[in-house]
Amino acid sequence: MEKIEFLDLGQQPITNNFLSNEAPQNEFLYNLRVGYDQATSLVSLMEFIPPIKMFNENYAHRASQSQTMRKAYKELSDNLKKKFKPKSILEIGSNDGVFLKNFNNIINVGVEPCKNLAKITNKIGIKTYSEFWNYNLSNKIINEIGLFDIVYSANTVSHIHDLEDALYSISNILNKNGIFILEDPSLLETLKKVSYDQFYDEHAYVFSIYSLNKIIKDIDLEIFYVEKLNTHGGSNRVYFKKKFGNQKVSNNIDRMISEEKELGINKFETYLDFSKKIKNSKKNLKNLFNIIKDKNKKIIGYGATYKSSTVLNYCKIDKNYIEYFIDTTPNKQGKFTPGTHIPIIDPKDGMNETVDFAFLGAWNFRKEIMNKEIKFIDRGGKFITHVPNPRIL
Ligand code: TYD
Secondary structure, rough: OEEEEEEEEEEOOOOOOOOOOOOOOOOOOOEEEEEEOOOOOOEEEEEOHHHHOOOOOOOOOOOOHOOHHHHHHHHHHHHHHHHHOOEEEEEEEOOOOOOOOHHHOOEOOOEEEOHHHHHHHOOOOOEEEEOOOOHHHHHHHHHHHHOOOEEEEOOOOOOOHHHHHHHHHHHHHHEEEEEEEEEEEHHHHHHHOOOOOOOOOOOOEEEEEHHHHHHHOOOOOOEEEEEEEEEHHHHEEEEEEEOOOOOOOOOOOOOOOOHHHHHHOOOOOHHHHHHHHHHHHHHHHHHHHHHHHHHHOEEEEEEEOOOHHHHHHHOOOOOOOOOEOOOOOOOOOOOOOOOOOEEEEEEHHHOOOOEEEEEEOOHHHHHHHHHOOOOHOOOOOOOEEEOOOOOEE
């Protein structure tokens, strides 16, 4: 792959490296740069971070934390059961089992390299392999359990550096008429929303349908349907079948690819323009914070997301701007944000009358959060977002 760099987001930490110490020594930082591949139009990080630095027993993200996500997974599992009547399902990146536990009456198997998470699902009776997904593991599971009717993977394939191996191994473990469902952030939405915080250590790739289609050319997989989702700030749910599988190929794929091409997803100049917009976004967000700070108002962060780590570190927004973050995830509380060292506390302790502004780290849950924080809004509290452009809501 011939990647050409179009974006430099500066020195960045490991987004999952929530710190127990406010002034850590030797914090790992690397230069986050993003590139474009002419042949496949694939957008990826210029330099990949060793997986073990990111996906280990300290992994903080819990998929079941959000009500929106719990509901979405329940709905999806009901639909899949109705439509495909699977007898077996494998999830790659099963996290804390929020999706797989909806399939307790069929063979449901997880793959989750983060040991703390695999422990949770093994405990509730979902057989979980705590290993990285690759060809060897696919063969091991085939030997021990067999082939699968459905392979599901949300926000995981975009993390796997050897993409071709990952997809080949999925095709390997699927039944003849099996389907693979991939869910990952959409490059189209990232471009439209200037949500450059989709780029961080874990997101080795941000996919378009156009690029996925090119990558599977030599693999026994074919896209037969695509759904647009609101999750994670705009994602695609892409359904694949085997080339001779019996599912009908929808004409919505051509439509989606046309939409992507209209936005110039397959042209390098689009990314140079995107890069300019990102520089502007940084300037405008910093200005906004400075104006609010000059008025001596208190700003906190709402949701210490992985995504926000890219924004804070790129825009150099630290404790001088954001007093603390609130986050519902217990194992983020009491820690400090990576790179910028802002304390993270329980919302119960931090969402009080002294707060004037809350920067939406979890902008992807804007609706859920604004519904929940009516009291804050009613007394004049305001939210700040950087998506699609920095502003007060
Ligand atoms: P997530 O959407 O997974 O983003 P990322 O993948 O970029 O980390 O994270 C959402 C975070 O926001 C998670 O840490 C929980 C937190 N959160 C709250 O603290 N309060 C809320 O009301 C919601 C919806 C999320």
